[in-house]
Amino acid sequence: MLTAVVYGVLTSSSFVIGVLIAMVFRPPRRLIAAVLAFGSGVLVSALTFDLMEEASATGSTAFVVVGFLVGAAIYVAMSTLLDRLAARSPKRSGRQPQDLEPGAEHVPETTQQATLSGTALLIGAILDGIPENAAIGIGLSHEAGGLGLVLLAAVFLGNLPESVSSTAGMLDEGRSRSYIILVWSLAAIGCVLATVAGYALLGGLSANLVSAVLALAAGGILAMLADTMMPEAFENGGPLVAMATAVGFVCAILLTQLTG
Numbered sequence: 698m699l700t701a702v703v704y705g706v707l708t709s710s711s712f713v714i715g716v717l718i719a720m721v722f723r724p725p726r727r728l729i730a731a732v733l734a735f736g737s738g739v740l741v742s743a744l745t746f747d748l749m750e751e752a753s754a755t756g757s758t759a760f761v762v763v764g765f766l767v768g769a770a771i772y773v774a775m776s777t778l779l780d781r782l783a784a785r786s787p788k789r790s791g792r793q794p795q796d797l798e799p800g801a802e803h804v805p806e807t808t809q810q811a812t813l814s815g816t817a818l819l820i821g822a823i824l825d826g827i828p829e830n831a832a833i834g835i836g837l838s839h840e841a842g843g844l845g846l847v848l849l850a851a852v853f854l855g856n857l858p859e860s861v862s863s864t865a866g867m868l869d870e871g872r873s874r875s876y877i878i879l880v881w882s883l884a885a886i887g888c889v890l891a892t893v894a895g896y897a898l899l900g901g902l903s904a905n906l907v908s909a910v911l912a913l914a915a916g917g918i919l920a921m922l923a924d925t926m927m928p929e930a931f932e933n934g935g936p937l938v939a940m941a942t943a944v945g946f947v948c949a950i951l952l953t954q955l956t957g
Contacts, residue, residue: 698896701834705892708830708852709885715860716881720874723865729858730934731941736858737926738945739851740829740918747847747953748832748915756908764909768828768916775824776924826856826888828917834895835914847952854945855926862929 718724752761829852836848860881867877898910930938 698893701837701893701896702889704833704837704849705830705889708833708849708856708892709826709888711853711856712826712860712881712885712888715857716864716877718857719861719864719868720877724861726933727935727937729862730930730932730938732854732858733926733930734934734938734941735945735948736851736853736855737922737930738942738947739847739854739949740922740926741942742946742949742953743847743851744832744915744918746950747836748911748918752908752911752915755911756903756905760905760909761912764912765916768913768918769920770916771913772824772828772917772920773924775820776920779820779824823884823887826852826884827891828914828921829855830888830891831895831898832911832914832918834892835898835911838896838898847949850952851945851949859926859929 749761749765752764829848833848833852836846864877864881867880868874895914902910927942930942934941
């Protein structure tokens with residue numbers, strides 16, 4: 698259990714690091730996009746050759762397929778709801794934190810609109826991290842740390858540019874620094890709890906349920922990649938992010954072999 702807490706803290710620390718980076722200076726968007734793409738490649742490899750392979754070897758195909766689709770469906774449903782809540786703010790022009798109306802800092806909004814938008818941003822940050830961190834805990838419980846280490850590297854690399862980009866958007870929106878620090882601190886705590894929950898979840902489960910939980914985490918991660926990380930990387934980095942994704946994929950395979 699202590700190992701799960703340590704892994705959760707390590708991955709979530711990238712949230713705090715990203716916030717501090719964005720508050721001190723703004724990294725080039727192409728650099729953020731490259732890191733996002735690299736992390737996406739690592740996660741694609743991990744969910745394909747580690748999570749799904751282990752799920753398929755552990756339980757029946759039916760449990761694997763249903764678990765995977767349910768994981769993706771849960772993420773999509775929650776993400777859609779949060780997008781609608783965030784869009785109620787007159788400061789926003791799109792679904793990403795940096796999608797703001799011109800002069801958003803000075804655009805007035807009611808207390809209710811500010812609360813809904815802020816809550817959506819907070820829950821959205823936690824939602825992106827839950828399947829990844831739960832998978833880390835599952836990997837630590839089920840594979841003695843090998844899968845957990847691969848996902849640790851991938852999630853850290855994914856969280857860092859995401860928090861940098863989101864913090865920059867919140868600053869442009871006029872959010873206070875104390876508010877931003879609070880949001881990402883709560884997101885980090887939520888992700889640590891997800892890691893611990895993932896670690897504890899497999900205890901006493903049947904082989905089929907273990908496979909379903911592994912596939913559930915994989916489905917949530919893939920949905921998150923398609924919904925958040927990959928589109929943002931391509932939008933800000935252009936076609937070159939394809940190479941960064943490929944490099945991340947290969948690095949994850951090599952790391953899997955080294956830790957296996």
